[in-house]
Amino acid sequence: MVDLAVNLGPLRLKNPIAVASGTFGFGREYEQFYPLRDLGAVITKAVTLEKRVGNKPPRLAETAAGVLNSIGLENPGVEQFLAADLPHLRRCGATVIVNIAGRTIQEYRAVATRLAQAEGIAALEVNISCPNVKEGGIAFGTEPQMAQKVTAAVRGVWPGPLIVKLSPNVTDIVLLARAVVEAGADIISLINTLTGMAIDTDTWQPKLANVVGGLSGPAVKPVAVRMVWQVAQALTVPIIGMGGIMTVEDAVEFLLAGATCVAVGTGNFWQPTLAGALVGQLADYLGARGLNDVNQLVGKVGKGGDKWRNCV
Amino acid sequence: MPENVEIIQNKPLGGDYYRLTVSSQSLSRATPGQFAHLLVQSQQEPPTWDPLLRRPLSIYDLEGDKASFLYRTVGRGTKILARAKPGEKLDLLGPLGRGFQLGAAPTLLIGGGVGAAPMLFLAHTLHERGQEFAVLLGARSAQELAHAGDFAKYTSAVFLVTDDGSLGRQGIVTDFVPEIIAQFSAIPKLCACGPMPMLAALAALAAKEKLALDVSLEARMACGVGACLACTCFLRDGNTARVCADGPVFPYEVLDWRG
Missing domain, CATH: 2.40.30.10 (Translation factors)
Structure with a gap:
């Protein structure tokens, strides 16, 4: 019997396979593929104080082994989430992590305050890194002092496990990670999308109406693995790793780099059954190697440079 | 699954x-x-x-x-x-997705280019139901209307239009809608799929002539099941709808036709 349970500081998950914010809605659309309670956690689409309609279409452009999106945080707002979506997720038995976003620090605090009054939320994930909204999002995610202020504001009103999702669009990811940990983050999610752009060479127009968007999918995985590894080397904070996970081997890479949990994002679009299937595949990966605890993988990447040691 | x-x-x-x-x-x-x-x-x-x-x-x-x-x-x-x-x-x-709402009304099926894609199945179904319908297909040229022959199986009322006149009549589909409607026993509902300019022109016609019009929209999609909100379209009331899950077929009057 393989033990898949993981502890991320104060957050205990039955297994380390989650689904990434923005790719899974509030879970409803994926129940037809597997029970949501099978997952370590469902990380919801970003919830904001007020309803948001998002950016103009087109919001999507496919790139080489990747996808650019500029959804723009379309969501029904926190009250609707609490009235309809959270109760539904709880009925499904899902472990619910709510991703929150805002235009101002006050908005982040207000959403977190409201969510703190609700039952059944395992953790908050603070989205300080959405590349697709003009105000707030990206500045909060790229300036350590701003990141710290947002984190501290949410920390002040949310007593439960607090995750901060960082942007990869920075020179030194460790600097940002350290800043939010000092401000009270219990867990770090790495990575949000990389800002990108694609141009139609027939029309000479940007492929996204928003001009720029966030790149995700297998194309970004090496960047994500590197950032997880860098933060894991520098800090002891638990990490949720994500970015282009399509196979169990991809998930294992993140764990070896130092993530304690991983999230499937764009992979849900490729194969909607993927995240549910990875739970069993991860157990098989461990079992085939005579391992009985997934924690035996976390941070176990070698130092490199030993040409005779390519396998466990 | x-x-x-x-x-x-x-x-x-x-x-x-x-x-x-x-x-x-x-x-x-x-x-x-x-x-x-x-x-x-x-x-x-x-x-x-x-x-x-x-x-x-x-x-x-x-x-x-x-x-x-x-x-x-x-x-x-x-x-x-x-x-x-x-x-x-x-x-x-x-x-x-949600397809065409089938009623008892006579129906004019309009497919522009590869917008013919949902129309054969609709023609097939209307034929089986014994309903009155006709098909209007448009394309740039004859080469792009090879699929027109597929419709003969379900109806003889197939009208063809090409930009260059190489097959059927020359023009764009919206030019011919009024005269085809006139051939029906009662004013038909329109079901259309094709390029946005064609759908917008049909929406304008439907508004002017008080016609019922369902359009099937095309959009870039990621999940296809309603979760990711990539394919969202804007509605007249300022809200949004998911082309994949709330559509792809919408009554034209709920959509926002401003560019």
Whole structure:
């Protein structure tokens, strides 16, 4: 019997396979593929104080082994989430992590305050890194002092496990990670999308109406693995790793780099059954190697440079 | 659930048009206007995730467990799909979306270019129901109307229009809608799919002449099941709708037709 349970500081998950914010809605659309309670956690689409309609279409452009999106945080707002979506997720038995976003620090605090009054939320994930909204999002995610202020504001009103999702669009990811940990983050999610752009060479127009968007999918995985590894080397904070996970081997890479949990994002679009299937595949990966605890993988990447040691 | 389906036929029709036929259990319950979300890379190959996303294709026709699709090779994904061979397997998700609302009214089916894709299945269904309908198909040239012959199986009332006059009458489909409507026993409902300028012109006509019009929208999709909000369209009331899950078919009057 393989033990898949993981502890991320104060957050205990039955297994380390989650689904990434923005790719899974509030879970409803994926129940037809597997029970949501099978997952370590469902990380919801970003919830904001007020309803948001998002950016103009087109919001999507496919790139080489990747996808650019500029959804723009379309969501029904926190009250609707609490009235309809959270109760539904709880009925499904899902472990619910709510991703929150805002235009101002006050908005982040207000959403977190409201969510703190609700039952059944395992953790908050603070989205300080959405590349697709003009105000707030990206500045909060790229300036350590701003990141710290947002984190501290949410920390002040949310007593439960607090995750901060960082942007990869920075020179030194460790600097940002350290800043939010000092401000009270219990867990770090790495990575949000990389800002990108694609141009139609027939029309000479940007492929996204928003001009720029966030790149995700297998194309970004090496960047994500590197950032997880860098933060894991520098800090002891638990990490949720994500970015282009399509196979169990991809998930294992993140764990070896130092993530304690991983999230499937764009992979849900490729194969909607993927995240549910990875739970069993991860157990098989461990079992085939005579391992009985997934924690035996976390941070176990070698130092490199030993040409005779390519396998466990 | 995704289904691994076998390709029965994947036939070039001329122009950039192809007709793909697969054997699918899941699609056998589809209704006209619904679509399937296909991984274009043959399942014989290890995945490369390039192209990464599925491609939404309207169900062109359905006979028992044989579902077909009409598609144009407009980009990398459809070009790769065009190389798939009979006997190979494709991963497909469907049927997805909300199709055409079938009523008792006579119906004019309008397909612009590859917008003919959802129309054959609709013609098939209306034929089986014994309803009055006609089909109006437009394209740039005769080469892109090879699929027009497929409709003869279900009706003799097929009107063809090409930009260059190389087949049928010369012009654009909206030019001919009023005179075709006049041939019906009662004012028909319009069901249309095609380029946005065509749909916008039909919406303007429908508003002016007080016609019922359902349009099937095309959009770039990621999940195909309503979760990611990539394919969202804007509604007249300022809200949004998901083309994949709330559509792809919408009554024209709920949509925001401003550019």
